[in-house]
Amino acid sequence: MNIRIPGPTPIPPAVKEALAVEIPGHRSRPFAQLLAEVTALVKPAFGAAGDVLVLTGSGTGGLEAGVANLLSPGQPALFASIGTFGERWAKIAAAFGAEVVRLDFPPGQVAEPAAVADALRADPRLAVLFLTHSETSTGALNDLPAIVAAARAVRPDLVVAVDGVSSAGAVPLETDAWGLDLVITASQKALMGPPGLALVAVGPRGWEAIEAARMPRYYWDLRRARQDAAKNQTPFTPAVQDLLGLRAGLRLLQAEGLPASFARHRRLGQLARQGLRELGFTPLAAEDQASPTVTAAWLPEGMSGSALLQRLAARDVYLSAGHAKDRTLRVAHMGYCAESDVACALSVLAEEAAALRGGGA
Numbered sequence: 001m002n003i004r005i006p007g008p009t010p011i012p013p014a015v016k017e018a019l020a021v022e023i024p025g026h027r028s029r030p031f032a033q034l035l036a037e038v039t040a041l042v043k044p045a046f047g048a049a050g051d052v053l054v055l056t057g058s059g060t061g062g063l064e065a066g067v068a069n070l071l072s073p074g075q076p077a078l079f080a081s082i083g084t085f086g087e088r089w090a091k092i093a094a095a096f097g098a099e100v101v102r103l104d105f106p107p108g109q110v111a112e113p114a115a116v117a118d119a120l121r122a123d124p125r126l127a128v129l130f131l132t133h134s135e136t137s138t139g140a141l142n143d144l145p146a147i148v149a150a151a152r153a154v155r156p157d158l159v160v161a162v163d164g165v166s167s168a169g170a171v172p173l174e175t176d177a178w179g180l181d182l183v184i185t186a187s188q189k190a191l192m193g194p195p196g197l198a199l200v201a202v203g204p205r206g207w208e209a210i211e212a213a214r215m216p217r218y219y220w221d222l223r224r225a226r227q228d229a230a231k232n233q234t235p236f237t238p239a240v241q242d243l244l245g246l247r248a249g250l251r252l253l254q255a256e257g258l259p260a261s262f263a264r265h266r267r268l269g270q271l272a273r274q275g276l277r278e279l280g281f282t283p284l285a286a287e288d289q290a291s292p293t294v295t296a297a298w299l300p301e302g303m304s305g306s307a308l309l310q311r312l313a314a315r316d317v318y319l320s321a322g323h324a325k326d327r328t329l330r331v332a333h334m335g336y337c338a339e340s341d342v343a344c345a346l347s348v349l350a351e352e353a354a355a356l357r358g359g360g361a
């Protein structure tokens with residue numbers, strides 16, 4: 001089976017083994033050690049020396065925690081969206097009663113730093129910016145340092161929140177060095193864990209904003225999570241088994257080393273985009289703006305995405321639809337993924353696309 005969907009990603013054997021054990025109670029000593037180790041192991045993937053909190057919930061729970069902790073009812077905030085996950089953050093904020101100011105970029109493109117700066121200049125009320133790092137729906141990777149530099153040139157105290165769900169661990173992400181204030185990722189992507197955990201890095205300016213925010217929050221209250229994390233505890237029963245799996249995934253990532261993981265993902269992305277182009281598919285993102293973790297591509301003219309995905313699934317190769325459902329597909333290459341996995345997916349794709357073109361059965 002070759003699962004190349006953008007999450008949950010395949011889990012390595014060591015992670016499967018880690019999941020097949022008795023679950024320690026979350027007030028026990030082994031759990032405190034587990035939480036401490038997971039927190040320490042994940043910090044390098046965030047490029048964060050400060051607080052990293054482990055929340056039970058998927059990545060979307062982390063996005064919701066970002067909104068509930070950084071904003072107040074009616075507060076305007078800027079959402080620079082380059083695809084579905086940028087839109088999701090804006091929708092969550094709208095549901096919570098914030099004033100959503102949107103800056104949307106076309107599918108496959110990244111956020112232009114100058115446009116973000118202009119939007120901030122145009123509305124002096126905007127004190128918080130929400131961004132996506134790797135946009136999983138389009139395979140585009142935002143240039144965070146450039147965006148943040150342009151934005152802070154206009155608003156030096158700007159609070160910046162980042163969705164790093166499909167980047168942390170696979171792509172350089174420097175929370176501290178780039179001045180990011182709240183960064184979210186999830187267990188089931190490049191970190192090679194099972195789904196079920198959101199991880200949130202918070203910097204000093206992030207904490208100031210969290211203290212000042214007046215949005216109602218209970219389960220996602222990061223102040224309470226921080227207090228308990230100081231004792232290697234969580235406020236509520238966490239998904240303990242997910243932490244066991246994530247620890248195993250993070251140990252593998254540590255053994256590989258982040259620079260090696262970044263280089264591997266870069267190569268995987270190049271391989272996927274080049275292979276797709278050779279088969280007549282067109283990646284949505286330009287080569288220098290493409291995400292190393294996932295590739296979204298337009299299908300060749302006239303080819304049906306759903307028919308192609310069905311044929312691939314019949315051969316145990318799982319890809320997913322992309323931004324424009326029947327017209328795009330996505331190949332994920334993040335986490336537990338080798339060049340041979342991508343090459344194998346591409347070779348089956350070549351056969352099935354050829355069969356579809358020829359009207360083959």
Ligand SMILES: Cc1ncc(COP(=O)(O)O)c(C=O)c1O
Pocket residue numbers: 006007058059060061085132134135136137163164165166186
């Ligand atoms: C960039 C990004 N943000 C947020 C999410 C939402 O995460 P989840 O599906 O874990 O709620 C995803 C999931 O694919 C994602 O890729």
